[in-house]
Structures are given as structure tokens and as C-alpha cells.
Amino acid sequence: xxxxxxxxxxxxxxxxxxxxxxxxxxxxxxxxxxxxxxxxxxxxxxxxxxxxxxxxxxxxxxxxxxxxxxxxxxxxxxxxxxxxxxxxxxxxxxxxxxxxxxxxxxxxxxxxxxxxxxxxxxxxxxxxxxxxxxxxxxxxxxxxxxxxxxxxxxxxxxxxxxxxxxxxxxxxxxxxxxxxxxxxxxxxxxxxxxxxxxxxxxxxxxxxxxxxxxxxxxxxxxxxxxxxxxxxxxxxxxxxxxxxxxxxxxxxxxxxxxxxxxxxxxxxxxxxxxxxxxxxxxxxxxxxxxxxxxxxxxxxxxxxxxxxxxxxxxxxxxxxxxxxxxxxxxxxxxxxxxxxxxxxxxxxxxxxxxxxxxxxxxxxxxxxxxxxxxxxxxxxxxxxxxxxxxxx
Numbered sequence: 001x002x003x004x005x006x007x008x009x010x011x012x013x014x015x016x017x018x019x020x021x022x023x024x025x026x027x028x029x030x031x032x033x034x035x036x037x038x039x040x041x042x043x044x045x046x047x048x049x050x051x052x053x054x055x056x057x058x059x060x061x062x063x064x065x066x067x068x069x070x071x072x073x074x075x076x077x078x079x080x081x082x083x084x085x086x087x088x089x090x091x092x093x094x095x096x097x098x099x100x101x102x103x104x105x106x107x108x109x110x111x112x113x114x115x116x117x118x119x120x121x122x123x124x125x126x127x128x129x130x131x132x133x134x135x136x137x138x139x140x141x142x143x144x145x146x147x148x149x150x151x152x153x154x155x156x157x158x159x160x161x162x163x164x165x166x167x168x169x170x171x172x173x174x175x176x177x178x179x180x181x182x183x184x185x186x187x188x189x190x191x192x193x194x195x196x197x198x199x200x201x202x203x204x205x206x207x208x209x210x211x212x213x214x215x216x217x218x219x220x221x222x223x224x225x226x227x228x229x230x231x232x233x234x235x236x237x238x239x240x241x242x243x244x245x246x247x248x249x250x251x252x253x254x255x256x257x258x259x260x261x262x263x264x265x266x267x268x269x270x271x272x273x274x275x276x277x278x279x280x281x282x283x284x285x286x287x288x289x290x291x292x293x294x295x296x297x298x299x300x301x302x303x304x305x306x307x308x309x310x311x312x313x314x315x316x317x318x319x320x321x322x323x324x325x326x327x328x329x330x331x332x333x334x335x336x337x338x339x340x341x342x343x344x345x346x347x348x349x350x351x352x353x354x355x356x357x358x359x360x361x362x363x364x365x366x367x368x369x370x371x372x373x374x375x376x377x378x379x380x381x382x383x384x385x386x387x388x389x390x391x392x
Contacts, residue, residue: 003031011116023364029070038075083150119154142293189364190303197275198308218281220247278308286314309352311343
């Protein structure tokens with residue numbers, strides 16, 4: 001068990017919707033102190049990022065924030081120009097100075113460095129850390145706007161330096177194992193109790209969805225270029241008696257769904273409200289495009305839908321296929337309509353209970369316990385290697 005440590009966590013914005021990194025670090029913060037570094041130097045900003053840049057600068061000016069007894073969030077001043085050696089050297093100096101100033105305010109404990117970002121290899125060894133963990137949740141080089149070569153090179157260096165590489169998809173595990181033999185697969189978890197509230201009589205359906213005609217086919221999450229908006233539009237055109245509800249920030253071209261009366265784009269909603277929306281859904285949707293990015297995706301929302309008892313129809317991605325017992329898979333619009341019709345005709349309370357029960361073994365607590373076991377083994381192996389004299 002990891003306890004009485006200071007964990008430096010390099011990840012995307014703490015002040016956004018919960019992801020795997022939020023769930024994992026909240027649990028570790030119960031027995032350690034987590035310093036969450038809002039790392040934003042992996043991608044060169046574009047004009048569309050102007051608003052986000054202003055928000056980041058505000059966070060920088062505010063300085064470190066203690067968001068709970070065991071968790072401090074710091075947004076450091078860095079230059080987001082990946083691939084530049086000069087900028088990397090500058091960022092190293094900036095980050096080390098800012099993070100060490102935070103560490104001086106905390107009780108002195110052994111330090112561990114955990115990174116959900118692929119390109120912080122240049123910080124390894126700067127904090128006298130006892131362990132380095134790279135937590136790989138995506139094929140980062142495939143994201144729009146990322147420098148594929150720069151990310152791949154930095155990620156390879158980080159993998160080689162890490163004591164443990166955690167991956168969330170089988171394809172990622174295979175790729176990273178070639179760089180580090182201490183690479184493991186730990187799939188995402190889920191907050192079962194939170195989403196099971198969808199079956200609670202006391203849970204209220206939010207007003208903005210309660211008036212939408214049933215059946216409701218629902219999606220929540222970031223609507224980016226990996227979501228097949230055109231597919232959703234085609235489903236809506238073919239079945240005008242169905243309502244499609246999309247919850248989340250739309251950060252891609254949504255023109256395909258404009259003007260379709262049975263598609264409702266509600267925008268971003270608080271995480272705490274999602275069980276209420278799930279209660280209004282008849283089916284949960286996973287409408288991913290198939291490409292080199294999504295082939296490595298392990299969608300957390302799949303487990304969230306199932307924890308809410310929802311039937312799910314999704315694109316047959318490798319990590320979705322693992323749940324084929326509870327998910328119907330579809331690629332073409334014809335297949336999607338057909339599979340959705342099956343669920344809408346045959347949904348039963350017993351099946352909903354079965355889905356919820358299946359997720360009980362996939363809690364975030366169980367995933368963190370698994371990770372702790374892997375890290376203990378990796379550090380024990382490291383100690384043996386260092387204690388064994390080399391033989392010429």
C-alpha cells in the first residue's frame with residue numbers, strides 16, 4: 001500500500017470533469033499528499049485555445065491551491081512549445097523551481113513522480129524521487145494538434161526511465177512493453193455507487209431532459225473529432241421518433257446535427273448530475289470513429305453507463321469488445337439502428353441489475369489496489385537489482 005508519500009502528479013487540468021487521473025489521485029490523497037501539477041506544455045496552442053490560455057494564466061497567478069487536506073493543485077508557468085530543446089531546458093528550470101517551492105511547504109516525505117502526460121521525461125530525477133510511474137491512457141501522438149514525432153520521442157524516454165508503466169488498453173500495453181518490461185495493463189475503473197443512483201427512486205431527472213420525448217438515446221463526454229457526429233445525424237434522420245441527447249462540451253464541427261429536431265445538444269453538465277440524466281436515458285451510446293487514436297481508447301463512460309444499468313450500443317473498438325456480453329456492437333448506420341431497436345424492444349429490470357452487478361468488481365478502489373501491488377513488485381525488483389553487484 002502506498003502511504004505517507006508525496007506524489008507529484010503531472011496531468012491535465014484538475015478543474016475539469018473527472019477522469020481516471022482524478023479518481024486515482026483522490027484515492028491516493030487519502031493516505032498521501034498529492035501535488036497535482038496542471039501540465040499544459042504537451043501541445044502548441046492554437047487560436048481556438050485563447051480562452052483556455054486566459055484561464056490558465058489566472059490559475060498561474062492564483063498560485064498553489066489546497067483543494068483538500070491531502071491534495072494541492074499548482075498551475076505552473078511553462079512555455080507550450082514541445083520539441084524545442086531550448087524551451088525544454090527553460091521549462092525544466094521553471095517547473096523544478098515552482099514545484100520545489102510547493103514541496104518546501106509540506107512535511108518531508110519520500111517523493112514519487114506519477115505522470116499522465118507523455119512528455120515529462122526531462123523532470124525525472126529532479127526531485128530525488130523513489131519511484132517514477134508513467135500512467136498511459138491514450139495514444140497521445142494521435143491527438144489533433146500534437147507533434148507526433150516529438151511526443152513519441154519524449155514518451156519513449158519516459159517509458160525507459162519509469163519504474164512502472166501502467167496502460168489502460170491492450171494495444172498500449174504491447175507498445176510500451178517493448179520500451180519497459182515493467183509495463184502492466186490496468187483498465188479503467190468506475191464509481192459504481194455514484195452511477196447506480198440512476199436506479200434510485202430519490203434521484204430526480206433534470207428538467208432539461210425530462211420534457212424530451214422518449215425513447216432517449218444518450219451520450220455524455222467531450223464531443224471531439226473522435227466522436228462520429230455524422231453517424232448520430234444519420235441515425236436521427238432514419239428514426240425521427242427517437243431522441244438523441246448529447247451531454248458535454250462540443251469541441252468539434254457540429255454542423256451535421258444542426259437543424260435536426262430530434263437531436264438535443266445540452267452542453268456540459270456537472271458530474272454529480274449524470275445519474276439523473278442516465279435515469280432518463282433508454283440506451284447509452286459510444287459512437288466513436290475508428291482510427292489509430294480510438295483503437296487505443298478505453299472509454300470510462302462505458303462502465304458508467306453499465307453501472308447505471310443502461311444497455312449500450314457502441315463502435316467495436318478493441319476495449320469495447322471486452323464487454324460484448326453487455327454491449328451490442330455496430331459500425332454502419334444500418335447496424336446501429338438495428339442494434340438500438342433490439343435494446344429498445346427487450347430492455348428489462350433484471351438485465352439492468354446484471355449490468356450494475358458486473359461493475360462491482362471494477363471500482364476505482366480495486367484498480368488502485370492493483371496498481372499498488374504492481375508498483376510494490378517493481379520497486380522490490382529495483383532494490384534487488386541495485387543491491388546485486390555487477391559481474392564482469
